[in-house]
Amino acid sequence: MSTFDPRKDPRGRTSNAGSFSERTHSDPETTLGAPEDWPAIGSETLDWESRYAEPSALERYGPHPQTYTAAVPPLISGRALRLSPQTAALARAAENELIRFDASLNDEMTGFAPLLLRSEAAASSQIEHLSASARAILTAEIGDTSKRNATEIVGNTRAMQSALALADELTPGSVRKMHEVLMGGTNHAPGDWRTEPVWIGTSARSPVGAAFVAPRFERVPALMDDVMKFARRDDLPVLSQVAIAHAQFETIHPFTDGNGRTGRALVQSMLRGKDITRSVTVPVSAGLLTDVNAYHDALTAYRAGNVEPIVEQMAVASDDAIRNARTLVGQIRETTTGWREQAKPRTGSQLEKILDYAARQPVFTAATASADLGIGTTNIYPHLRKLAELGILKQKSEYKIGQVWRSDDVLAALDQFVDRAGRRRS
Structure with a gap:
């Protein structure tokens, strides 16, 4: 049995961050420390104005003025990343497993890459409560748009493809392109930053009292410039960097809809752009789907200034995804072997x-x-x-x-x- 060395990646190179990269990484001692060093989001109180030109009777005679609290995320592009030794080692180990899995399929990339890409898109969509059978999704791919969920999942597959094609860019423009592909044909301003509030809560009427309100839309362009600068850095352990960039993106919530699916497409774009996955799309969303509550709790913890849970969730999700994908690959190999014996x-x-x-x-x-x-x-x-x-x-x-x-x-x-x-x- 081989012994895991967190300083050596599966392609035989030793790097300080434990990731496969030809670039120079920071010394690991600079990335270890107290997780509470990451800043929590701030807040600001804003007046709520109805989207309708004329207020309803309820709004005219209800409490006035109405205010809500919106998030003010910190800028992170130049911030030091400090993780506990345990979380840093977990992330490095998961990163190396992603590299191993990708390398193991290199000779069979043509066959498995499309299936794993679709599996990632389907799992990412299911996190947003969009589900459909593989048959419905693949039938929608070739032109049957009669099933809405399947058609939306096909849009997510195309967004993932766009994310991989744009992996060398990692810019606000590439994120907007992913969203444009995902939401094309909808009324959710495909590819455009939002110009209205978005929030998470029980009421669709207003953000007043919502559990989380994303930053006011005027802040979005600067925040997206900042998070994509963070995503392009080459001095950080990659899987930890991916997890934090994803959490910051979800906190910004730059679009009116499709933020979760676009944010998980960004995960794939970063993994490809930083040479963790060269051949296939490892379906990390399938790992996150295993425990969606823990994933959402980790995003909440990130907003409170604790980066450890989201890094841990991304590492565990990667491991779960690899196990699941290996089972899928084994099934397909067995099926195709049987076909050849018959035909x-x-x-x-x-x-x-x-x-x-x-x-x-x-x-x-x-x-x-x-x-x-x-x-x-x-x-x-x-x-x-x-x-x-x-x-x-x-x-x-x-x-x-x-x-x-x-x-x-x-x-x-x-x-x-x-x-x-x-x-x-x-």
Whole structure:
């Protein structure tokens, strides 16, 4: 059994922060100390003005004036990060496990990357109480927009893809692009900073008495500039930096809607941009989904000036996500091995290409497969019929898009992944 060395990453390099990076990291002694050194958010009292031009009778005759307390987050871009030795070691260990998992799939990236990306998007959406079956989500991907939740989750998948594409930027502009992709087609100002209050509480009518009110919208641009400067720093242990940038983003709540999903897309963008994940999207949101209450409690603790819980939650979520993803990968490998034993495709043949395609795209039409694989439709149908006869694929008519082909084995594995993520650890 190997002994874990928190100063050595799985790719054989030794770094002070325990992360895989060619950049220079700070000495770990500068990152250890009392967690209470991180500042709590401040507050300011603001007058509440109804969004309607004319007040209602209730507003005219109710208590006047009405005020509410909004958060004033501290600026963090140049702040020292002090963690207890235990939390720092936990984060380094989780960071190294993320690197190991990513490296272990490098040769199979083409097959597993799309499935893990969709799994992350589905889990992130479920944290916001948006759920749909894998079949509904993948059917929405190819044009069936009849199921609202599935369509919104597809938007989240595209936002994750955008986050990975923008991983080298980590700017306010890249965050706005992620949100634009996520919320495109909605009335929630896709890609624009909010110009109104947002809050967490039981009343949708006003922020008066809300549990948490995000900073007034005039503060958002400067706060987002600051948190993205923090995200671009290269002198911090990466997973801890990711956790804190995420918590600060969620505290700012820069958009009218979609903040949670955009904030978790930012997590993936930072992991990719800082070389923790090079090949696949590790579904960290699936780990957070395992105990959503603890995740929300950690965000609350961060706002009170304690960074330890959110760093610990990100580390534990990463570990849970890796375990869950390994199970999914094992199921897909077993399924595809069985397919090959049944179908007996020749190496490099069209049949082999279609089998690989069905594993990573388990709902498709003949036209989409033909276009993606470069196989003529007249040539693809005999292969699809053969796979249907073998029970590998099923054919069904779907609303709006006609005949689709699907792999129920892969769809079941994806649904089981989300189900496992939704169970709290005992």
